[in-house]
Amino acid sequence: MATLTPARAVTLNALALGAVALVLAAAFAAQLVLHELPCPLCLLQRIMFALLAIGPILNIRFGPRPSHYALSLLVAVAGAVVSTRQVLLHIMPGDPGYGTALLGYHYYTWALIGFVAAIVLIAVILLFDAQFAPAPAAGGVARMAVWLVIGLVALNVLSTLLECGFAACADNPAVYELLKRGP
Amino acid sequence: MEFTALFLAVAVVMLAAWRGTRRWALSLFAATFVACVATYLHHATDVLKLSF
Numbered sequence: 001m002a003t004l005t006p007a008r009a010v011t012l013n014a015l016a017l018g019a020v021a022l023v024l025a026a027a028f029a030a031q032l033v034l035h036e037l038p039c040p041l042c043l044l045q046r047i048m049f050a051l052l053a054i055g056p057i058l059n060i061r062f063g064p065r066p067s068h069y070a071l072s073l074l075v076a077v078a079g080a081v082v083s084t085r086q087v088l089l090h091i092m093p094g095d096p097g098y099g100t101a102l103l104g105y106h107y108y109t110w111a112l113i114g115f116v117a118a119i120v121l122i123a124v125i126l127l128f129d130a131q132f133a134p135a136p137a138a139g140g141v142a143r144m145a146v147w148l149v150i151g152l153v154a155l156n157v158l159s160t161l162l163e164c165g166f167a168a169c170a171d172n173p174a175v176y177e178l179l180k181r182g183p
Numbered sequence: 184m185e186f187t188a189l190f191l192a193v194a195v196v197m198l199a200a201w202r203g204t205r206r207w208a209l210s211l212f213a214a215t216f217v218a219c220v221a222t223y224l225h226h227a228t229d230v231l232k233l234s235f
Binding site: 041046053078146157166 | 184185186187189190191193194196197198200201205208209212215216219220222223226227
Protein backbone atom coordinates (compact mmCIF):
# COMPACT_ATOMS: atom_id res chain seq x y z
CA MET A 1 0.00 0.00 0.00
CA ALA A 2 1.30 3.48 -0.87
CA THR A 3 2.60 5.54 2.04
CA LEU A 4 0.61 8.50 3.24
CA THR A 5 3.23 10.55 5.08
CA PRO A 6 2.20 13.17 7.68
CA ALA A 7 3.14 15.91 5.20
CA ARG A 8 0.95 14.40 2.48
CA ALA A 9 -1.89 13.94 4.97
CA VAL A 10 -1.69 17.66 5.84
CA THR A 11 -1.87 18.48 2.12
CA LEU A 12 -4.92 16.22 1.77
CA ASN A 13 -6.56 17.99 4.72
CA ALA A 14 -5.85 21.36 3.08
CA LEU A 15 -7.57 20.04 -0.06
CA ALA A 16 -10.53 18.95 2.08
CA LEU A 17 -10.76 22.51 3.43
CA GLY A 18 -10.76 23.71 -0.18
CA ALA A 19 -13.68 21.38 -0.93
CA VAL A 20 -15.64 22.71 2.07
CA ALA A 21 -14.89 26.29 0.94
CA LEU A 22 -16.15 25.40 -2.55
CA VAL A 23 -19.44 24.03 -1.16
CA LEU A 24 -19.99 27.12 1.02
CA ALA A 25 -19.08 29.46 -1.85
CA ALA A 26 -21.41 27.63 -4.28
CA ALA A 27 -24.29 27.93 -1.79
CA PHE A 28 -23.52 31.63 -1.41
CA ALA A 29 -23.34 32.11 -5.18
CA ALA A 30 -26.75 30.45 -5.64
CA GLN A 31 -28.17 32.68 -2.88
CA LEU A 32 -26.84 35.89 -4.43
CA VAL A 33 -27.22 35.12 -8.15
CA LEU A 34 -30.63 33.38 -8.01
CA HIS A 35 -31.91 35.55 -5.11
CA GLU A 36 -33.06 32.42 -3.26
CA LEU A 37 -32.75 32.65 0.49
CA PRO A 38 -31.79 29.46 2.35
CA CYS A 39 -34.49 27.78 4.46
CA PRO A 40 -33.78 26.70 8.09
CA LEU A 41 -32.78 23.15 7.08
CA CYS A 42 -30.61 24.55 4.25
CA LEU A 43 -28.83 26.78 6.82
CA LEU A 44 -28.31 23.79 9.12
CA GLN A 45 -26.70 21.86 6.26
CA ARG A 46 -24.36 24.79 5.58
CA ILE A 47 -23.48 24.83 9.28
CA MET A 48 -22.74 21.09 9.14
CA PHE A 49 -20.44 21.63 6.15
CA ALA A 50 -18.65 24.35 8.09
CA LEU A 51 -18.31 22.06 11.15
CA LEU A 52 -16.87 19.42 8.83
CA ALA A 53 -13.84 21.73 8.48
CA ILE A 54 -12.88 21.55 12.17
CA GLY A 55 -11.23 18.11 11.80
CA PRO A 56 -8.97 19.22 8.91
CA ILE A 57 -8.06 22.46 10.73
CA LEU A 58 -6.99 20.44 13.80
CA ASN A 59 -5.06 18.03 11.55
CA ILE A 60 -3.19 20.92 9.93
CA ARG A 61 -2.46 22.63 13.26
CA PHE A 62 -1.63 19.66 15.51
CA GLY A 63 -0.82 16.93 12.97
CA PRO A 64 -3.12 14.11 11.76
CA ARG A 65 -4.83 12.14 14.56
CA PRO A 66 -7.66 9.57 14.42
CA SER A 67 -9.69 11.68 16.88
CA HIS A 68 -9.67 14.63 14.47
CA TYR A 69 -11.03 12.44 11.68
CA ALA A 70 -13.64 11.10 14.14
CA LEU A 71 -14.98 14.63 14.65
CA SER A 72 -15.51 14.99 10.89
CA LEU A 73 -17.15 11.55 10.72
CA LEU A 74 -19.63 12.51 13.45
CA VAL A 75 -20.49 15.75 11.66
CA ALA A 76 -20.81 14.02 8.27
CA VAL A 77 -23.29 11.49 9.68
CA ALA A 78 -25.32 14.28 11.33
CA GLY A 79 -25.22 16.29 8.09
CA ALA A 80 -26.42 13.27 6.11
CA VAL A 81 -29.36 12.90 8.53
CA VAL A 82 -30.33 16.57 8.09
CA SER A 83 -30.12 16.48 4.29
CA THR A 84 -31.97 13.14 4.14
CA ARG A 85 -34.83 14.71 6.07
CA GLN A 86 -35.08 17.53 3.53
CA VAL A 87 -34.87 15.09 0.61
CA LEU A 88 -37.76 13.13 2.16
CA LEU A 89 -39.80 16.33 2.60
CA HIS A 90 -39.79 16.69 -1.19
CA ILE A 91 -39.83 13.03 -2.20
CA MET A 92 -43.42 12.91 -3.48
CA PRO A 93 -43.83 12.80 -7.28
CA GLY A 94 -44.78 16.22 -8.61
CA ASP A 95 -43.18 18.12 -5.72
CA PRO A 96 -41.06 20.92 -7.27
CA GLY A 97 -38.57 20.84 -4.37
CA TYR A 98 -37.10 23.87 -2.58
CA GLY A 99 -35.13 26.30 -4.69
CA THR A 100 -33.59 25.86 -8.11
CA ALA A 101 -32.01 22.55 -9.10
CA LEU A 102 -28.32 22.59 -10.03
CA LEU A 103 -27.34 19.98 -12.63
CA GLY A 104 -30.62 18.17 -11.96
CA TYR A 105 -30.33 18.03 -8.16
CA HIS A 106 -31.37 20.47 -5.45
CA TYR A 107 -28.88 21.76 -2.89
CA TYR A 108 -30.03 19.29 -0.21
CA THR A 109 -29.57 16.33 -2.57
CA TRP A 110 -26.05 17.52 -3.41
CA ALA A 111 -25.50 17.97 0.33
CA LEU A 112 -26.52 14.36 1.01
CA ILE A 113 -24.14 13.17 -1.71
CA GLY A 114 -21.40 15.37 -0.24
CA PHE A 115 -21.85 14.10 3.33
CA VAL A 116 -21.91 10.45 2.22
CA ALA A 117 -18.80 11.05 0.07
CA ALA A 118 -17.10 12.63 3.12
CA ILE A 119 -17.88 9.54 5.25
CA VAL A 120 -16.39 7.22 2.60
CA LEU A 121 -13.30 9.40 1.99
CA ILE A 122 -12.53 9.81 5.71
CA ALA A 123 -12.85 6.03 6.19
CA VAL A 124 -10.42 5.46 3.30
CA ILE A 125 -7.89 8.02 4.67
CA LEU A 126 -8.06 6.34 8.11
CA LEU A 127 -6.69 3.15 6.51
CA PHE A 128 -3.24 4.77 6.24
CA ASP A 129 -1.48 4.44 9.61
CA ALA A 130 1.83 6.03 8.55
CA GLN A 131 0.27 9.51 8.62
CA PHE A 132 -0.09 9.37 12.44
CA ALA A 133 3.42 10.59 13.22
CA PRO A 134 4.71 14.08 14.08
CA ALA A 135 3.89 16.35 11.15
CA PRO A 136 5.88 19.31 9.81
CA ALA A 137 4.51 22.82 10.28
CA ALA A 138 1.68 23.76 7.92
CA GLY A 139 2.67 25.48 4.67
CA GLY A 140 1.30 28.69 3.23
CA VAL A 141 -1.37 27.00 1.11
CA ALA A 142 -2.76 25.11 4.11
CA ARG A 143 -2.82 28.31 6.19
CA MET A 144 -4.59 30.12 3.35
CA ALA A 145 -7.21 27.32 3.12
CA VAL A 146 -7.91 27.66 6.85
CA TRP A 147 -8.44 31.42 6.63
CA LEU A 148 -10.58 31.02 3.49
CA VAL A 149 -13.01 28.71 5.31
CA ILE A 150 -13.07 30.96 8.40
CA GLY A 151 -13.80 33.96 6.14
CA LEU A 152 -16.68 32.16 4.41
CA VAL A 153 -18.20 31.20 7.77
CA ALA A 154 -17.90 34.82 8.92
CA LEU A 155 -19.77 35.90 5.74
CA ASN A 156 -22.46 33.34 6.57
CA VAL A 157 -22.83 34.87 10.05
CA LEU A 158 -23.52 38.24 8.40
CA SER A 159 -25.82 36.81 5.72
CA THR A 160 -27.88 34.80 8.22
CA LEU A 161 -28.19 37.80 10.51
CA LEU A 162 -29.49 39.87 7.58
CA GLU A 163 -31.87 37.08 6.53
CA CYS A 164 -33.35 36.15 9.90
CA GLY A 165 -32.85 39.32 11.93
CA PHE A 166 -33.24 38.81 15.67
CA ALA A 167 -36.23 36.45 15.47
CA ALA A 168 -36.66 32.84 14.39
CA CYS A 169 -35.89 32.28 10.69
CA ALA A 170 -38.90 32.03 8.37
CA ASP A 171 -39.75 28.55 6.98
CA ASN A 172 -39.85 29.94 3.43
CA PRO A 173 -37.82 33.16 3.57
CA ALA A 174 -38.41 35.62 0.73
CA VAL A 175 -36.72 38.81 1.97
CA TYR A 176 -33.80 39.77 4.21
CA GLU A 177 -35.51 40.72 7.49
CA LEU A 178 -32.94 43.39 8.42
CA LEU A 179 -33.08 45.00 4.95
CA LYS A 180 -36.88 45.17 4.89
CA ARG A 181 -38.25 48.71 4.79
CA GLY A 182 -40.90 49.57 7.40
CA PRO A 183 -44.61 50.02 6.51
CA MET B 184 -31.53 33.95 15.13
CA GLU B 185 -30.44 30.50 16.30
CA PHE B 186 -28.71 29.87 12.98
CA THR B 187 -26.76 33.12 13.21
CA ALA B 188 -25.63 32.02 16.68
CA LEU B 189 -24.64 28.59 15.36
CA PHE B 190 -22.59 30.08 12.48
CA LEU B 191 -20.93 32.40 14.99
CA ALA B 192 -20.21 29.43 17.27
CA VAL B 193 -18.63 27.50 14.36
CA ALA B 194 -16.43 30.52 13.54
CA VAL B 195 -15.30 30.66 17.18
CA VAL B 196 -14.54 26.89 17.17
CA MET B 197 -12.48 27.36 13.98
CA LEU B 198 -10.48 30.18 15.55
CA ALA B 199 -9.97 28.10 18.70
CA ALA B 200 -8.81 25.13 16.59
CA TRP B 201 -6.38 27.35 14.68
CA ARG B 202 -5.12 29.61 17.47
CA GLY B 203 -6.13 28.12 20.82
CA THR B 204 -5.37 24.94 22.71
CA ARG B 205 -6.56 21.55 21.48
CA ARG B 206 -8.58 20.89 24.64
CA TRP B 207 -10.38 24.23 24.32
CA ALA B 208 -11.16 23.58 20.63
CA LEU B 209 -12.53 20.09 21.34
CA SER B 210 -14.73 21.39 24.18
CA LEU B 211 -16.16 24.18 22.03
CA PHE B 212 -16.68 21.73 19.17
CA ALA B 213 -18.66 19.37 21.44
CA ALA B 214 -20.88 22.21 22.69
CA THR B 215 -21.54 23.49 19.15
CA PHE B 216 -22.24 20.01 17.79
CA VAL B 217 -24.76 19.31 20.56
CA ALA B 218 -26.42 22.68 19.85
CA CYS B 219 -26.68 21.77 16.14
CA VAL B 220 -28.26 18.38 16.92
CA ALA B 221 -30.69 20.05 19.36
CA THR B 222 -31.64 22.60 16.70
CA TYR B 223 -32.24 19.80 14.21
CA LEU B 224 -34.40 17.85 16.66
CA HIS B 225 -36.38 21.02 17.40
CA HIS B 226 -37.12 21.49 13.69
CA ALA B 227 -37.65 17.77 13.06
CA THR B 228 -40.57 17.79 15.47
CA ASP B 229 -42.36 20.55 13.49
CA VAL B 230 -45.58 19.53 11.80
CA LEU B 231 -44.79 18.63 8.19
CA LYS B 232 -46.54 20.78 5.59
CA LEU B 233 -46.77 18.07 2.97
CA SER B 234 -47.40 19.02 -0.62
CA PHE B 235 -50.07 16.39 -1.31
